[in-house]
Amino acid sequence: MAMKVALLGCGAVGSEVVRLVDEQRSELATRAGTALEIAGVAVRRPERARGLPIDPALFTTDAMELATRPDVDIVVEVIGGIEPARSLTLAAIKAGKSVVTANKALLAEDGEAIHSAARAAGVDVYYEASVAGAIPLLRPLRDSLAGDRVQAVLGIVNGTTNYILDRMDSLGAGFAESLEEAQSLGYAEADPTADVEGFDAAAKAAILARLAFHTEVSAADVHREGITEVTAGDIASARDMGCVVKLLAICQRSADGSVGVRVHPAMLPREHPLANVNGAYNAVFVEAESAGRLMFYGAGAGGTPTASAVLGDIVAVSRNRLAEAQVVDSGGNGETRRVHPMGETVTRYHVALDVADRPGVLARVADVFAGNEVSIQNVRQVGHGEDAQLVIVTHMAPDAALGRTVEQLRALDMVRSVASVMRVEAFNDQ
Amino acid sequence: MAMKVALLGCGAVGSEVVRLVDEQRSELATRAGTALEIAGVAVRRPERARGLPIDPALFTTDAMELATRPDVDIVVEVIGGIEPARSLTLAAIKAGKSVVTANKALLAEDGEAIHSAARAAGVDVYYEASVAGAIPLLRPLRDSLAGDRVQAVLGIVNGTTNYILDRMDSLGAGFAESLEEAQSLGYAEADPTADVEGFDAAAKAAILARLAFHTEVSAADVHREGITEVTAGDIASARDMGCVVKLLAICQRSADGSVGVRVHPAMLPREHPLANVNGAYNAVFVEAESAGRLMFYGAGAGGTPTASAVLGDIVAVSRNRLAEAQVVDSGGNGETRRVHPMGETVTRYHVALDVADRPGVLARVADVFAGNEVSIQNVRQVGHGEDAQLVIVTHMAPDAALGRTVEQLRALDMVRSVASVMRVEAFNDQ
Numbered sequence: 117m118a119m120k121v122a123l124l125g126c127g128a129v130g131s132e133v134v135r136l137v138d139e140q141r142s143e144l145a146t147r148a149g150t151a152l153e154i155a156g157v158a159v160r161r162p163e164r165a166r167g168l169p170i171d172p173a174l175f176t177t178d179a180m181e182l183a184t185r186p187d188v189d190i191v192v193e194v195i196g197g198i199e200p201a202r203s204l205t206l207a208a209i210k211a212g213k214s215v216v217t218a219n220k221a222l223l224a225e226d227g228e229a230i231h232s233a234a235r236a237a238g239v240d241v242y243y244e245a246s247v248a249g250a251i252p253l254l255r256p257l258r259d260s261l262a263g264d265r266v267q268a269v270l271g272i273v274n275g276t277t278n279y280i281l282d283r284m285d286s287l288g289a290g291f292a293e294s295l296e297e298a299q300s301l302g303y304a305e306a307d308p309t310a311d312v313e314g315f316d317a318a319a320k321a322a323i324l325a326r327l328a329f330h331t332e333v334s335a336a337d338v339h340r341e342g343i344t345e346v347t348a349g350d351i352a353s354a355r356d357m358g359c360v361v362k363l364l365a366i367c368q369r370s371a372d373g374s375v376g377v378r379v380h381p382a383m384l385p386r387e388h389p390l391a392n393v394n395g396a397y398n399a400v401f402v403e404a405e406s407a408g409r410l411m412f413y414g415a416g417a418g419g420t421p422t423a424s425a426v427l428g429d430i431v432a433v434s435r436n437r438l439a440e441a442q443v444v445d446s447g448g449n450g451e452t453r454r455v456h457p458m459g460e461t462v463t464r465y466h467v468a469l470d471v472a473d474r475p476g477v478l479a480r481v482a483d484v485f486a487g488n489e490v491s492i493q494n495v496r497q498v499g500h501g502e503d504a505q506l507v508i509v510t511h512m513a514p515d516a517a518l519g520r521t522v523e524q525l526r527a528l529d530m531v532r533s534v535a536s537v538m539r540v541e542a543f544n545d546q
Numbered sequence: 547m548a549m550k551v552a553l554l555g556c557g558a559v560g561s562e563v564v565r566l567v568d569e570q571r572s573e574l575a576t577r578a579g580t581a582l583e584i585a586g587v588a589v590r591r592p593e594r595a596r597g598l599p600i601d602p603a604l605f606t607t608d609a610m611e612l613a614t615r616p617d618v619d620i621v622v623e624v625i626g627g628i629e630p631a632r633s634l635t636l637a638a639i640k641a642g643k644s645v646v647t648a649n650k651a652l653l654a655e656d657g658e659a660i661h662s663a664a665r666a667a668g669v670d671v672y673y674e675a676s677v678a679g680a681i682p683l684l685r686p687l688r689d690s691l692a693g694d695r696v697q698a699v700l701g702i703v704n705g706t707t708n709y710i711l712d713r714m715d716s717l718g719a720g721f722a723e724s725l726e727e728a729q730s731l732g733y734a735e736a737d738p739t740a741d742v743e744g745f746d747a748a749a750k751a752a753i754l755a756r757l758a759f760h761t762e763v764s765a766a767d768v769h770r771e772g773i774t775e776v777t778a779g780d781i782a783s784a785r786d787m788g789c790v791v792k793l794l795a796i797c798q799r800s801a802d803g804s805v806g807v808r809v810h811p812a813m814l815p816r817e818h819p820l821a822n823v824n825g826a827y828n829a830v831f832v833e834a835e836s837a838g839r840l841m842f843y844g845a846g847a848g849g850t851p852t853a854s855a856v857l858g859d860i861v862a863v864s865r866n867r868l869a870e871a872q873v874v875d876s877g878g879n880g881e882t883r884r885v886h887p888m889g890e891t892v893t894r895y896h897v898a899l900d901v902a903d904r905p906g907v908l909a910r911v912a913d914v915f916a917g918n919e920v921s922i923q924n925v926r927q928v929g930h931g932e933d934a935q936l937v938i939v940t941h942m943a944p945d946a947a948l949g950r951t952v953e954q955l956r957a958l959d960m961v962r963s964v965a966s967v968m969r970v971e972a973f974n975d976q
Contacts, residue, residue: 136836146881147692147760187921201737202606244690250837252682252690260674260682262577263566298820330577389822389843406566406854407844424836427693441867451576537713 119148120155122188122213124179124204125195128419129218129245130157131168133192134427138169144427148434156182179204184211190433192426193217199522202226209233209241214433216426218245224319226337227326240436242429247320248273248398250421251414252428257327257402264404265326269367270541271400272393273320275416276311277343277363279303281381282394284351285360291346303396313342313391314363317379321365326376328367328402331453333377339458343382350381351505353468356498357540359383360391364541368461374454376461382541383466390542459516464493466509468536469525473497473504477530481506484528486520489513505535515539549578549864550585552618552643554609554634555625558820558849559648559675560587561598563622563856565764568599574857578864585610605728609634614641620863622856632656639663644863646856648675654749654765657756670866672859677750678703678828680851681844682858687757687832694834696758699797700971701830702823703750705846706734707773711811712824714781715790721776733826743772744793747809751795755807758797758832761808761883769888771810780811780966783898784938786928787970789813790821794971798891804884806891812971813896820972857936889946894923894941898966899955903927903934907960911936914958918951919943935965945969 121137123130137144137152145151155285158179159165165175183191183204191208193215195201201222201407208215210233217223223230223246234241244254248271257266272278277297283294295312298304310316318338325333343363354361362384367377384391389411398416403409407447415421471477478495485492485508510518525531551567553560561797565584575581588609589595595605604627606612613621613634621638623645631652635871638645640663643824649652652661653676678701687696702708706728713724725742740746748768755763773793784791792814797807814821819841823829828846833839843852901907908925915922915938924939929938940948952967 132836140695143695143760143881144693212783250834251840252686255685255690256682258853259859260685261864262861263570263574263859264854265570265573330573392819404680404848404854406857408848408851410681410842411843412840412842415838416839419840419905420836424694424834427692427836428690429693430688431692451573 118151118153118525119189120153120187120439121190121192121430122155122157122182122185123157123268124183124191124193126157126159126165126168127194129422129426130192130194131421132419133194134170135167136423136427144431148431149438150434152430152434156185158182178315180207183208183213188213189437190214190216190430192430193219194426195219196221198222198225198353198382205230206233209237209239212237212239213339214240216240216429216433217243218422218426219243220246220319220323224322227323227334228332237534240433242433243323244429245422245425247415248400248412249322249414249418250424251398251400251412251416253400253412254323254327256412257324261402261404261407263424264406266404268367268403269324269328269365269400270390271324271365271398272362272390273398273400273416274306274311274317275367275396275398276304277317278393278397279345281346281361281363284346284348284354288348288351290348291344293412312344314340314379317363317365319368321377321379324365325375325399329369329375329453330451331375333375333455337377337455339378339380341459343381345382347536350538353536354383354538356507357383357466357509358386359540361538362390368539370456374456376456376458378458380539382539384541388542389459415471459514459519461515462512463511463515463518464512464540465518465522466507466512466536466540467522467525467534469506469508470532470535471506472530472532473501473502474530478506480528480530481508481525484524485510487522488515488517488524490521509540548581548583549619549867550583550617551620551622551860552585552612552615553587554613554621554623556587556595556598556882557624559852560622560624562623562849562853564598564600566857574685574861578861579868580864582864583859585618586615587591588612604770610637612640613643618643618645619867620644620811620860622860623649624856625649626651628655639667639669642667642669644670644867645672646859646863647671647673648852648856650676650746650749650753653887654752657764658762659752668951670863672863674754674859675852675855678830678842678855679751679844679846679848680854681828681830681846683830683842683844684753684757686842687754691832691834691837694836695963696832696834698833699754699758699795699830700820701735701754701795701828702792702820703795703830703846704741704747704793704907705826705828706738707747708823708827709733709825710742711791711793714776714778715785718778718781720778721774729749742774744770744809747793747795751797751809753805754795754830755805757881759799759805759841760881763805763885767807769803769808769810769891773811774812777966780968783896783966784813784968786937787813787896787939788816789970790816791968792820796971800886804886806886806888808888808891808970812969814971820973889944889949891945892942893945893948894940894942894970895948895952896937896966896968896970897952897955897964899936899938900962900965901934901936902960902962903931904960908936910958910960911938911955914954915940915951918947918954920947920951939970
């Protein structure tokens with residue numbers, strides 16, 4: 117008996133899923149243990165989907181009916197966004213369907229509710245496609261590292277911002293100009309907010325943290341800064357330090373067992389493997405107690421790569437349904453860890469100050485750092501007279517202390533302006 | 547009721563597994579769905595294992611009795627080698643135990659027999675640790691890419707040879723000297739045959755090919771060349787071309803659906819991500835039809851990283867046993883593909899010839915290539931008079947034709963010697 121798959125949404129990812137289910141029919145049947153059959157496709161405007169190689173009889177506008185239809189085994193949600201995706205997903209789970217979704221926003225906002233519902237209903241919810249497209253990342257975190265303790269996850273998980281920062285670095289261009297270019301090439305959307313303000317990366321960071329630390333983390337727990345304030349000056353400062361600027365999603369376990377989850381632009385040494393991840397590619401570093409450092413790299417987006425991840429999940433949930441298995445799922449259950457605020461996160465700052473070039477300035481500036489118990493790793497003066505700049509790299513310190521230090525520096529007479537402030541990651545770790 | 551784990555072997559990996567099961571007791575219980583308990587440890591010489599933090603009562607010298615003991619659920623085989631590992635593994639499977647193993651040699655030689663036995667007995671056989679240590683690689687290939695078509699796998703899967711080639715590259719040292727250094731640092735064994743002759747990498751290539759292509763591939767199907775013949779001259783030649791020499795494990799699907807599996811040293815452009823994988827690290831590129839190019843990177847060996855992979859598998863098989871699930875396993879079953887011989891593999895050669903520096907040499911040499919229908923991408927003369935060398939890079943051609951070409955070049959009067967022959971991978975793909 118075929119495994120019946122209902123598709124909610126039929127955009128770039130959904131249409132590729134339909135095409136691949138057809139094209140790889142026999143391989144998928146062998147791998148899933150039974151044939152896969154598209155039982156229906158819910159779309160808002162069937163007339164738009166007419167060009168697709170899909171039997172028109174499969175289209176419906178009633179997504180809820182399809183998601184709960186008795187003959188459906190697996191519901192694939194590729195609509196995106198919170199509603200109606202949430203109601204549809206929860207209804208499908210309640211109706212005993214296994215769910216495969218690529219919806220990072222929903223999982224980041226309501227992961228716990230969705231996992232609980234799935235546990236209660238004894239069904240699977242798989243979502244490999246929600247983070248880093250085709251890169252097999254969630255399954256390794258959830259399964260392969262189930263016998264390890266993940267210490268940190270550090271990743272480039274948003275291709276749009278990675279492309280923009282790349283262009284700023286290689287052309288010396290500003291943010292606005294690079295965004296425009298990305299938009300004209302289709303790498304950024306007309307409304308780029310979700311990408312450039314870090315919302316997309318923050319949702320992914322929440323999902324990664326949940327799986328890495330087996331605890332509840334939602335989008336609201338993620339400290340989020342986008343790249344809209346990154347200037348050509350920041351990029352030039354980074355270059356002077358042998359660094360590049362990347363938008364990083366970082367999940368870290370602290371010594372006290374709490375976890376920190378954040379998304380912000382950061383300077384990264386050029387020799388770091390993540391520094392060379394360009395364009396629309398994604399890459400994620402995972403550091404685990406026993407496994408050491410692992411890196412995963414690949415296409416972070418795109419209809420076909422994302423469809424590959426969706427199909428891998430469809431095969432997995434099919435196998436589980438066939439086996440009538442309610443396999444213990446470690447998606448976020450099990451441990452309860454405090455998610456600490458950004459202020460407690462231990463980090464390191466790069467600060468460039470436009471200063472008056474006169475004796476005593478460095479002493480005064482150093483005083484401010486010392487007063488906040490932030491120690492300085494490195495300071496150098498660049499330029500003279502009107503152009504004098506102090507460039508400071510701190511040692512690791514609580515982010516709140518670093519933020520306070522910058523506020524106090526801003527208020528100093530002899531500091532004309534704070535030219536650049538940016539966190540530095542993976543830099544001279546000792 | 548606890549899941550009872552029997553350990554066969556207690557060396558670097560086994561003792562770490564025992565330590566971690568103890569140290570992570572509560573996390574593992576949550577993730578596996580039930581407590582894990584070491585039920586026994588089979589060792590040949592219990593007196594040697596006395597220093598380990600293991601209840602001495604758990605030791606036994608009767609591995610077969612332990613592997614088939616009625617109270618045991620999961621058998622972890624970390625003895626290595628073919629016998630007695632094979633008999634023990636098959637007996638454990640027959641007795642209904644799930645098996646976790648790190649034994650690449652056994653899986654490469656007898657993978658089909660082991661998978662068949664497991665299917666018949668309805669138990670799991672997991673072996674993430676057998677290839678690339680802690681890097682989650684087999685599970686992504688088997689599960690995450692189950693809805694995709696893998697085209698090629700290209701990897702550095704042996705840390706010892708990678709270290710030796712690295713030293714040869716950075717110091718200009720010869721093979722023997724670099725091997726000695728690796729031995730003195732503990733990176734190479736006293737008998738380095740398995741590593742330097744490519745047996746270790748070939749076993750891993752067979753396992754990767756089986757999972758990537760869902761077909762039966764055994765060690766005997768793998769074309770294998772080690773690094774013992776790599777000379778300082780080869781490395782220098784590679785450098786002149788902007789390449790490094792790496793021992794690569796390559797699994798490729800051909801246009802006709804057959805697959806080729808091979809291990810040999812090859813030149814790789816310095817800008818290729820695998821070119822920068824140094825020392826004992828492993829990295830594997832996977833190219834899939836929909837997912838595109840993926841890379842996995844991490845520690846390839848070592849007791850603790852390997853134990854992390856073993857524990858991940860223990861958790862996975864525990865979950866399956868708890869769920870009483872016989873989840874369809876795609877480890878090599880399903881598809882039947884011809885494994886073609888090396889001669890049919892399409893590849894590209896770099897050839898350096900010491901030649902007489904006189905008119906007509908190039909024409910004569912080019913004739914030999916043309917006679918074998920091998921076209922030349924690039925040829926340049928290096929040096930003059932007695933030192934004249936022709937350096938040729940071919941286009942892609944069947945390996946047999948390339949081999950024949952080199953044989954015929956060797957026989958030419960005007961070719962004093964063939965200074966270097968090496969395959970070139972990922973070079974100017976167009």
